[in-house]
Amino acid sequence: LAKTTQPISMDSYEGQEVNITCSHNNIATNDYITWYQQFPSQGPRFIIQGYKTKVTNEVASLFIPADRKSSTLSLPRVSLSDTAVYYCLVGDMSVGGGYNKLIFGAGTRLAVHP
Amino acid sequence: DSGVTQTPKHLITATGQRVTLRCSPRSGDLSVYWYQQSLDQGLQFLIQYYNGEERAKGNILERFSAQQFPDLHSELNLSSLELGDSALYFCASSVEASGRIREQFFGPGTRLTVL
Numbered sequence: 001l002a003k004t005t006q007p008i009s010m011d012s013y014e015g016q017e018v019n020i021t022c023s024h025n026n027i028a029t030n031d032y033i034t035w036y037q038q039f040p041s042q043g044p045r046f047i048i049q050g051y052k053t054k055v056t057n058e059v060a061s062l063f064i065p066a067d068r069k070s071s072t073l074s075l076p077r078v079s080l081s082d083t084a085v086y087y088c089l090v091g092d093m094s095v096g097g098g099y100n101k102l103i104f105g106a107g108t109r110l111a112v113h114p
Numbered sequence: 115d116s117g118v119t120q121t122p123k124h125l126i127t128a129t130g131q132r133v134t135l136r137c138s139p140r141s142g143d144l145s146v147y148w149y150q151q152s153l154d155q156g157l158q159f160l161i162q163y164y165n166g167e168e169r170a171k172g173n174i175l176e177r178f179s180a181q182q183f184p185d186l187h188s189e190l191n192l193s194s195l196e197l198g199d200s201a202l203y204f205c206a207s208s209v210e211a212s213g214r215i216r217e218q219f220f221g222p223g224t225r226l227t228v229l
Contacts, residue, residue: 034217038157040224041202041223042220042222042223043116043204043206043221043222043223044157044204044220045116045220046216046217046218046219049216049217053127087157103147103159103182104149104156104157104158104159105156106156107156
């Protein structure tokens with residue numbers, strides 16, 4: 001069971017790049033790394049998922065080093081609307097792969113200031 | 115809008131009562147997941163159904179049960195309610211492609227208050 005560790009909170013300013021790092025020292029071979037964003041009183045929203053190296057989509061990039069023991073979510077040029085909680089999840093996303101073991105931890109509370 | 119619907123949006127009830135929360139997944143999604151989010155526990159995975167069958171179980175209490183119907187909507191039944199059951203209950207659905215779950219789509223949640 002891969003446990004994750006993230007900073008509890010981070011502060012940034014509009015227009016800056018934000019990098020949130022997640023540690024997962026016990027990541028297993030079949031585990032993927034997935035990030036979600038959650039606004040107050042709303043359901044989490046998928047941001048990005050990766051297995052190794054770098055993944056980029058229209059909203060974020062995910063950097064995963066070769067040992068896969070950590071990952072970094074990068075949000076380019078944040079705005080006030082990016083203020084939210086960000087969760088890092090690590091787990092075997094294969095069908096029947098023990099999805100029940102996925103854990104949404106406390107997440108990282110990102111506050112973006114004007 | 116994720117395409118996942120949940121009803122009711124809010125529910126207020128008393129201890130000892132039983133309630134049913136309903137979820138309709140996105141069109142075409144066969145998997146439904148239930149989560150509980152309380153202030154002191156974060157987001158906890160409860161249970162997953164796939165095409166009507168239970169597939170995975172998390173931290174779901176024996177007082178809680180769920181099912182997925184032939185039309186793929188799902189219901190979460192909570193009985194003998196306690197004050198500590200007050201929380202946001204989320205339903206999510208997903209597509210499984212190439213044998214892998216890529217992302218889950220979460221509904222707006224049902225806020226349960228037990229008085």
